[in-house]
Amino acid sequence: MSTRRVSCITMVTSTPVGEFQPSPCEFCHCPEGGGEAFCAIADCFITPCVDFVRDPNQCCPTCPNGPNCYVGEKIIPAEKDVKIDGMVCRCPDPWSYDGHLHQQAVCRPDGCLHYDGKLYPPGDFKPSPCEWCHCPPEGGEAFCAIAACAMPMCVDSVREPDQCCPTCPNGPNCFVGEKIIPAEKDVKIDGKVCRCPDPWSGNGQLHQQAVCRPDGCLHYDGKLYPPGDFKPSPCEWCHCPPEGGEAFCAIADCAMPMCVDSVREPDQCCPRCPNGPNCYYGEEIVPAGEEFKRNGTICRCPDHHYGFGWESSAVQAECVDPSKKIKKASSLK
Structure with missing residues (x-):
């Protein structure tokens, strides 16, 4: 509260002794005996509105429409x-x-x-x-x-405008060069068998290229054979498994021919004796199983053999002289 001093008797009016209010915001007191009045002026708070009004009969403005x-x-x-x-x-x-x-x-x-x-x-x-x-x-x-989409299991994925993640309309697949093949089955392309690998195998990255192998088995003769049984030579029997790769082969062991003039036919595995069993007497070929006389000796191709046949293709007849000693025919020349 602030105060000011005024005369109890003004030029306009005289103010009786006691309390008086010369204006809505001013409160005064005129003491007995008159003279100087003591007044207090009210301080108004700022109104919490922007459209306040001031009533002439009120000291402070008001907010008729509220704050x-x-x-x-x-x-x-x-x-x-x-x-x-x-x-x-x-x-x-x-x-x-x-x-x-x-x-x-x-x-x-x-x-x-x-x-x-x-x-x-x-x-x-x-x-x-x-x-x-x-x-x-x-x-x-x-x-x-934000959703995290898994990598699509295909190389021709599409993303629909109203869909979050891409889809594979043609199913899982992969590339062979620039060609696309379906996954989970073997596909023959250009003489090879190709298959899409497990998409996430190995290093955890999506594998977009197929793994290809020859369509069959590569033999040591340099030729490629299809799956199944095959015979690369007369003495060899082989099998190539359905998945190709390595062939399994068995090679026949031929017995040594019981002759010194054997022949091998191109389409036959083992050599044969077209003239039957025989041996040499010197440079002469003589049949086996018969005795013959030469130079006063009785000779015969040996009946025994070593391993899978005679020791070599130069087997010599064995001869007996009168003294019953056996000599090789090659020593009787």
């Missing part, structure tokens, strides 16, 4: 959110922060501003097929979750 503030040139009521031009505005605490009356509202977007540049209203929203977001009732920052 309010400005949004630009518009007046909005205090203590609640008001939507204006896509914004949510609210009058602040009149005396907040700096101790002065705040006549302008504080405004924020009506919803959440997404990083795509769009404003979304409070609630759940889906800005893209792979993104799910929520804007809280008070707006501000949205909370979003």
Whole structure:
């Protein structure tokens, strides 16, 4: 309260002794005996509105429409959110922060501003097929979750505009060069058998190229044989498994021919004796199983053999002289 001194008797009126109010905001006292009056002037609080009115009979202004503030040139009521031009505005605490009356509202977007540049209203929203977001009732920052898509198991995947993850319309597949083959089965291409590998085998990366192998078995003769049984030579029997790769072969062991003039036919495995069993007497070929006389000796091809036949193709007849000693025919020359 501030005070000022006035005369109890003014030029206009005289003021009786006691209390008097020369104006709505002024309260005075004139003491007995008159003279100088003692007055107090009321201090009015700043009104918490922007459209206050002052009644001539009232000391302080009042807010007939209640507390309010400005949004630009518009007046909005205090203590609640008001939507204006896509914004949510609210009058602040009149005396907040700096101790002065705040006549302008504080405004924020009506919803959440997404990083795509769009404003979304409070609630759940889906800005893209792979993104799910929520804007809280008070707006501000949205909370979003983004789906992680698995790598498609194909090389010709498509992504539909309304779908999150790519799909394989033609099923799992892979490349053979620039050609696409289906997965999970063997495919013959250009003399090879190709198959898509396990997509995530090995290093954990998607394998887009097929693994190919020859369509059959590569023999040591340099030729490629198809799966199944095959005979690369007269003495060899082989088998190539269905999956190709390595052939399994068995080679026949031929007995040594019981003759010194054997022949081998191109389409036969083992040599044969077209003239029957025989041996040499010197350089002469003589039949086996018969005795013959030469130079006073009795000779015969040996009946025994060594291993799988005679020792060599130069087997000589054995001869007996009168003294019963056996000599080789080669020593009788």
